[in-house]
Amino acid sequence: MKVLSTNIATPRNILWKGREEKTGIYKLPVEDPIYLEKEDVRNDHVIDRKYHGGVDKACYLYSADHYPYWKTKYPDLEWKYGMFGENITIEGFDEKNIKIGSVYQLGSATIQISRPRQPCYKLGIRFGDQGVLKQMIDSLLSGVYVRVIHPGSVAVGDELQLTKENDDGISIAELNTLLFHYDENTHLELAKKALSDILVSDSDKKYFRKKIKAY
Secondary structure: OEEEEEEEEOOEEEEEOOEEEEEOOOEEEEOOOEEEOOOOEOOOOOOOOOOOOOHHHOEEEEEHHHHHHHHHHOOOOOOOOOOOOOOEEEEOOOOOOOEOOOEEEEOOEEEEEEEEOOOOHHHHHHHOOOHHHHHHHHHOOOOEEEEEEEOEEEOOOOEEEEEEOOOOOOEHHHHHHHHHOOOHHHHHHHHHHHHOOOOOOHHHHHHHHOOOOOO
């Protein structure tokens, strides 16, 4: 899995429900390497610390392989890497194959897969269509946030290399299923597995635990 683009936010003012807000979702490719710190990416602009940044959301990765899918849905947009607000656009990344809690070397940084992305209205503003939120949820093509175990720099061409897999963990796609598509008859055992995994964030557990009637 190779890094195709590193992206940093250009802060912009947006209008939402009659109120002006600032957002850092408008990320654009940069030529220089980026530096992953414990709670964010150096020189990036994390505006709303309640929902972005922090230990469990220090950096956001999105798959370049998903871009063709979205381009067919939104052919009139001006497409560049960083469209989803990701800091790192990476080739060969598949949510079905990446497990929550697994550890990777990325450039000189060591990262751990932490949480799938839950899209918000700011992505809808960037795409000019709030319907993109449901489309992302339904597709399971969420990308992922990571914890930064050891800070370091990441450049275009760097490889995402697995160093320690969470063998008994669940995939990003499976966690997305629990968060947004939970069915008691189909997913109860998966939910039990996720709830017992200390590497699944408490915030995500809280989100899907309330849907479970039999556990």
